[in-house]
Structures are given as structure tokens and as C-alpha cells.
Amino acid sequence: MQHQKMHKVARLGDLPEDRGTRVKIADTPVMLVRTGDTVHAYAADCPHAGAPLEEGAICNGRIVCPWHKGTFDASDGSLVEPPALVGLTRYPASVDDGDVYVSPEPVRQQEDRRAPDPATMFIAGAGAAGAAACAALREAGFSGRIVLAGGDARMPYDRTSLSKFVVAGDMTPADVPPLLDPAFFSKHGIERIESEIVRLDAAKKEAELADGSVLRYDAALVCTGGIPKPLDVPGAALARVHLLRNLEDARAILASLDGRSRAVIVGAGFIGLEVASCLRRRKIDVTVVAPGKVPFAKQFGERIGGMFMRLHENNGVSFRMNAHVSALEGGDGVREVVLDNGERVAADIVIAGTGVKPATSFLQRVELADDGGIPVDASMCAAPGLYAAGDVARFALPHSGERVRIEHWRVAQQHARVAAYNMAGAKREYAGVPYFWTYHFEKTFDYLGHTSEPDEVVIDGELDGPQFIAYLMKGSEVGAIVSCDRNEATARLAEALREPLTLEAARRAANA
Ligand SMILES: Cc1cc2nc3c(=O)[nH]c(=O)nc-3n(C[C@H](O)[C@H](O)[C@H](O)COP(=O)(O)OP(=O)(O)OC[C@H]3O[C@@H](n4cnc5c(N)ncnc54)[C@H](O)[C@@H]3O)c2cc1C
Ligand code: FES
Incomplete structure (x- = not known):
């Protein structure tokens, strides 16, 4: 067989089937995906945000990205699940006598020659x-x-x-x-x-x-x-009181932060706590005011909610839980946040993350x-x-x-x-697994599936440690999963959760 322009990149026998293998051809990173005696070659970095795809998983004939679980068909690289919005660039690959060859020239996409639809x-x-x-x-x-x-x-x-x-x-x-x-x-x-x-x-x-x-x-x-829902309290229209949904909001927050040192975040949802984490990075004093005993208790239960609270407290965030804001006070801008128990918290900037x-x-x-x-x-x-x-x-x-x-x-x-x-004329139904990621103090948490008020939370690993997987049980089924730094296992679970899953089956998938 002629291997013009083809580069010998690996031995077939060295390639695992449950994950990709990264190789470099000239300066191009390529991921080899083996199915039996066949090898496919794709761009190795995820087209969404550049994750190294070989650190994800290959299961059910799909490549799952380790970072945000974008998913691609392992047989042709086409897109299956976002947040990637395009499929993987494909490279010609062949196997000859146990050697794997790949061309550095990507497979050209066929030009679309359909007549324009009048719609x-x-x-x-x-x-x-x-x-x-x-x-x-x-x-x-x-x-x-x-x-x-x-x-x-x-x-x-x-x-x-x-x-x-x-x-x-x-x-x-x-x-x-x-x-x-x-x-x-x-x-x-x-x-x-x-x-x-x-x-x-x-x-x-x-x-x-x-x-x-x-x-x-x-x-x-x-x-x-x-x-975003604005605060409905006296003083909500004061300068340096912000919401965060779009780039203009972010620019306005950056302008308000200039030279200021005390922030109050209203609401302990994902956006509020991510912002708290950002502000601590800037060495700003941060107080979070929110109802409930711990953040996320309804979604994740109190143990996981408590872990998020400890993580923030250990990084200098103060909490006023079981509290509501009754007014914002100030003159040319906000100066104090008044709580419903009468406490006053000094604030140069207030950011409300109270839902949309x-x-x-x-x-x-x-x-x-x-x-x-x-x-x-x-x-x-x-x-x-x-x-x-x-x-x-x-x-x-x-x-x-x-x-x-x-x-x-x-x-x-x-x-x-x-x-x-x-x-476009197809007949598809929504069958996706909900997924959310969130980032606090250099830790990324994944949330797969959807449940509220879990009956039981089973934790594999140390909640406060660098890695864990928590199974949020609804009866005998896993309703949702929260994990920290278990990218490959969570990628496999993203696939497994397409079907109803018992705890044992979920653990098998995570530890495969
Ligand atoms: C700061 C922030 C961080 C987030 N982080 C995460 C995360 O880490 N992970 C996660 O899973 N989710 C996250 N989310 C949530 C996520 O962004 C939303 O769920 C997602 O954007 C919803 O997508 P959408 O297309 O429905 O709406 P959007 O992405 O909000 O898009 C809606 C668009 O419609 C426009 N629009 C609204 N009204 C009109 C109108 N009348 N005419 C024309 N245009 C209009 C809006 O301006 C906007 O551009 C975050 C949200 C925010 C605000
Ligand atoms: S980097 Fe792959 S889905 Fe985001």
C-alpha cells in the first residue's frame, strides 16, 4: 500500500478503544479513535473551547469532551451534543500491517449544492x-x-x-x-x-x-x-447596584469596581457565587446575603450546599444566610445594605443574582x-x-x-x-441529559441530570477534597450527579444517564 502524504503515527495494538490517543503530525494535534481494527483520526482539541478530547471518554460509539461534555459520533466526528456547535475536523487514516497512518490534510467537506429552499x-x-x-x-x-x-x-x-x-x-x-x-x-x-x-x-x-x-x-x-430580576427594595436604583446577564452588565460592574473594596452579593445561586469567587480573586471583601441555611440546598441537599459554603468561607467570603435585603442606602452610590434583621452591611457595590x-x-x-x-x-x-x-x-x-x-x-x-x-423537516424529540458546569476558586463542578430535593445523596470521594462524585438519588434511581474534577468519569456518566440509572449502574459507568 502507498502511504503518500500519510504519516506513520502509532501501532494499532497500542491504541485503547475506550479513549482517544493524542498524536502530533507536524504541528497538528490529532486524536486517534480505535474501533476494533479500524482507526479514525480527528482534530484533538474540542471545537468548543479547546479541551483535550483524549481526556474525555469514548462510549456508546460517541466521543465525550472532558470539559463541557460536547459529544461527537466516533465513526465520523459529526456533532451529537452541544456546547460544541460544529463536528470534528477529520483526517484520512488507515491501518497497514498493524501500523496506523494519518494524513495531515483534513478530509474536505462536500460542497452543498442543494437548490435554495423558498422558506x-x-x-x-x-x-x-x-x-x-x-x-x-x-x-x-x-x-x-x-x-x-x-x-x-x-x-x-x-x-x-x-x-x-x-x-x-x-x-x-x-x-x-x-x-x-x-x-x-x-x-x-x-x-x-x-x-x-x-x-x-x-x-x-x-x-x-x-x-x-x-x-x-x-x-x-x-x-x-x-x-434578570432586579431587586425590589428601596434604593435598588442607586449607582453601583448591578445585575449580570450580558457584556454591558459586566463592563458596568468592572467600572464600579475600580478602586473599591467592599461588595455585597444578593443571592447564593451559581451566578452570585461565581461572582463572589471572581471578586475574592481581586481581593475585594465579599458578603453574600441569601435566604436558606446553605446555598443550593434545594437542588443538591444540605451536604453539598454546605461544601460550597465552606469553600467560599475558606476563601474569605462572608455569608448572611436566612437573610433578606430590605433596603439599599447611600448617596451618590450605594453605601450600605440593610438586612431584614436590622443588620447593616457596608457595600461599595451590590450585585444581585436573584434569578431571571x-x-x-x-x-x-x-x-x-x-x-x-x-x-x-x-x-x-x-x-x-x-x-x-x-x-x-x-x-x-x-x-x-x-x-x-x-x-x-x-x-x-x-x-x-x-x-x-x-x-428543517426532521422528526426529533428532546432526549438530552441536562448539564451545567460552574467554577469557584479554581475548582470546576459538573452537574448532570436534573432533580430537586434528593431523597439521599451518596458521595464517592471527599466532598471537601479535590475530587468527588455525588449521586443525588430519587428513590432507587440516580436523579442527578454533582462531581468535582472527575472529567473522564463524568463524561461516561453523561452518556450513561441517557437511560434511567441505579446507583450500582452509575458507579460501574463512572469506574469503567
Ligand atoms: C453570567 C452568567 C453565567 C452563566 N454560566 C453558566 C454556566 O457556567 N453553565 C451553564 O450551563 N449556564 C450558565 N449560565 C446560564 C446560561 O447562560 C443560559 O441558560 C443560556 O444562555 C440560555 O440560553 P438562551 O439561548 O435561552 O438565552 P441567552 O443566551 O440569554 O440568549 C438570549 C438572547 O436573546 C436576546 N433577547 C432577549 N429579548 C429579546 C428581544 N425582545 N428581541 C431580541 N433579542 C432579545 C438577549 O439579549 C440574548 O442575546 C450563565 C448565565 C449567566 C448570565
Ligand atoms: S471544550 Fe469541549 S464541550 Fe467545551
Whole structure:
């Protein structure tokens, strides 16, 4: 056999089948994936945020990224699960006499020669779900007009970085990564309108933008996300009182921090505590005020909630739990936070992380849930020609059927992919495993599945140590998993949780 341009990179017998093997061809990192006597070669760094894919897992014929569990088909590198939005670059590979050869020239993608579809797809909201929907519509073969509208439509970006790196000063606002390569939109002929949608009439299938223009569509996806709830107390309008949802909010927080040293965070949710962690990195005094005994008690139970609280306290964060803010006081800016027990906490800056409400007020002739969410069926359809995804969507969890709204990045993109495929004529149903990641004091925690008020929490490892996996049990089934620095095991669990799972089966998957 001729191996022109092919580089001998490994022996077949040295390659495991349950994980990839990283090699370098010239300067290109490539991951070899072995299935029996066949080897595939893919770009070794995840197209989402560059994770080393060989540190994830290969199971059920899928490659699972160690960082945010983006998932790819092991046989061709195509995208299965976000937050990656494109598949893996593939390299020609062959096996000859036990030697593995790979070409440094990637496999060329076939040019799309389909006749343009006359339909128009309208994507309302240019965040996590909106970007995923644009990519998935083209991936699904839709060749017609795609219009993406929203405040961030010029360049949808990764808002998860704001509370992890930007507020800490580890990333400038200008360096927040875009969700899709800037060239993607022109290459795929996607129109972007940077404007607010002021009205979307589901029956007439038309949307009105803030500039007065009206756009008629054949199918629309509403993915306008959440609007943070402002504090509803006297003094909430004082200067240096902030919310955090977008880049402008992050810039405003950075400006308020300049030269100041005392912060109060209202709310001990993920965003509040990530911001607390960022502010401690800047050596700012941080007090967190929140209801409940410990953070996350409802989602994770008190033991895990207590671990998050200790982690923060050990890094200098003060807590006022079982407390509510009754007023903010100051003059030219906030100076004090008054609690309902009368205590006054000095503050130069206040950041409220007290939840969001769905951004759906512009919708007409769509029945909304009590919280403003959009009820959808398993195909993410809310009404004929109208789909919803992400923070706005109220959907049924695959196994339990429980109807929920989940404010997680990957869930938004999972929804968007299902909706986009269905808008393009497929018949898909949401069957994803919810997933969330969060970062505190250089520790990353993964949260897989979804449950509240677990019956029992079983912990393998040391909760306060560098690594653990906690199984949140609902009856005899694992409802959700919280883990710390167990990337490979959590990647396998992300696959295993597609089916109902007992504790024993989950442990087997984690320790395979
Ligand atoms: C600071 C921060 C950190 C986070 N970190 C994590 C994390 O680590 N992991 C995780 O899983 N999740 C995280 N989340 C949650 C996650 O970002 C959301 O669940 C996700 O963005 C939801 O995606 P979406 O597409 O539904 O909405 P978004 O990403 O919010 O996108 C909605 C878009 O629609 C726009 N829009 C709203 N109304 C209109 C209108 N009328 N007209 C036009 N456009 C409109 C908005 O401006 C926005 O650009 C974080 C959220 C924040 C704010
Ligand atoms: S780096 Fe792979 S999914 Fe994020």
C-alpha cells in the first residue's frame, strides 16, 4: 500500500478503544479513535473551547469532551451534543500491517449544492440557543433563508465567561469568545439583524423589529433567554447596584469596581457565587446575603450546599444566610445594605443574582405558562410554525416527564438543535441529559441530570477534597450527579444517564 502524504503515527495494538490517543503530525494535534481494527483520526482539541478530547471518554460509539461534555459520533466526528456547535475536523487514516497512518490534510467537506429552499426561518434571540439553531439548521440541510435577530446578533458570545473570568479580570470583555467563527455566518448565508423584537405574532407568522420593519417567516424559534430580576427594595436604583446577564452588565460592574473594596452579593445561586469567587480573586471583601441555611440546598441537599459554603468561607467570603435585603442606602452610590434583621452591611457595590424571568413579553397569540415560559412538546414546538428553546422553554424531562424550565447553557443548545432539525423537516424529540458546569476558586463542578430535593445523596470521594462524585438519588434511581474534577468519569456518566440509572449502574459507568 502507498502511504503518500500519510504519516506513520502509532501501532494499532497500542491504541485503547475506550479513549482517544493524542498524536502530533507536524504541528497538528490529532486524536486517534480505535474501533476494533479500524482507526479514525480527528482534530484533538474540542471545537468548543479547546479541551483535550483524549481526556474525555469514548462510549456508546460517541466521543465525550472532558470539559463541557460536547459529544461527537466516533465513526465520523459529526456533532451529537452541544456546547460544541460544529463536528470534528477529520483526517484520512488507515491501518497497514498493524501500523496506523494519518494524513495531515483534513478530509474536505462536500460542497452543498442543494437548490435554495423558498422558506424563511426566523431565529428570535442571538444567544446560546440562537447560535446553535443557526448551525443546526444548515447541518440539517436547510438551504433557505435564515434570519437571526437580537441584541447580540452581530456576534453571539459566550456569556458563561462573564461570571467566571471577566469579573475576575482574567479575561477582558473584548476577549469573550464568540459562539461561532465570525466567517460562519457569511459562509452559510445567515442574515443577522441587531435589533430588538418588539412583537411576534404566532398566528400571522410575522415579527416586528424595533426599527419598525416586519419580517414574515415560515417557522420561528423563540430563544430570547431570561431577563434578570432586579431587586425590589428601596434604593435598588442607586449607582453601583448591578445585575449580570450580558457584556454591558459586566463592563458596568468592572467600572464600579475600580478602586473599591467592599461588595455585597444578593443571592447564593451559581451566578452570585461565581461572582463572589471572581471578586475574592481581586481581593475585594465579599458578603453574600441569601435566604436558606446553605446555598443550593434545594437542588443538591444540605451536604453539598454546605461544601460550597465552606469553600467560599475558606476563601474569605462572608455569608448572611436566612437573610433578606430590605433596603439599599447611600448617596451618590450605594453605601450600605440593610438586612431584614436590622443588620447593616457596608457595600461599595451590590450585585444581585436573584434569578431571571423569561423574555417573552413580545409574543402574541401564544399561551404562556404562569412564569412567562413557553410550553413546548417533545419536538420543542409551541404552536404551528413556532418553536421555543433555552431559558424560555417549559419542556418535559425525558424519563420523568416532569415539566420544567432549565436555565443551563447546554440545555438551551440541545433544545435548539432539536427545534432546528424539526424546522428543517426532521422528526426529533428532546432526549438530552441536562448539564451545567460552574467554577469557584479554581475548582470546576459538573452537574448532570436534573432533580430537586434528593431523597439521599451518596458521595464517592471527599466532598471537601479535590475530587468527588455525588449521586443525588430519587428513590432507587440516580436523579442527578454533582462531581468535582472527575472529567473522564463524568463524561461516561453523561452518556450513561441517557437511560434511567441505579446507583450500582452509575458507579460501574463512572469506574469503567
Ligand atoms: C453570567 C452568567 C453565567 C452563566 N454560566 C453558566 C454556566 O457556567 N453553565 C451553564 O450551563 N449556564 C450558565 N449560565 C446560564 C446560561 O447562560 C443560559 O441558560 C443560556 O444562555 C440560555 O440560553 P438562551 O439561548 O435561552 O438565552 P441567552 O443566551 O440569554 O440568549 C438570549 C438572547 O436573546 C436576546 N433577547 C432577549 N429579548 C429579546 C428581544 N425582545 N428581541 C431580541 N433579542 C432579545 C438577549 O439579549 C440574548 O442575546 C450563565 C448565565 C449567566 C448570565
Ligand atoms: S471544550 Fe469541549 S464541550 Fe467545551
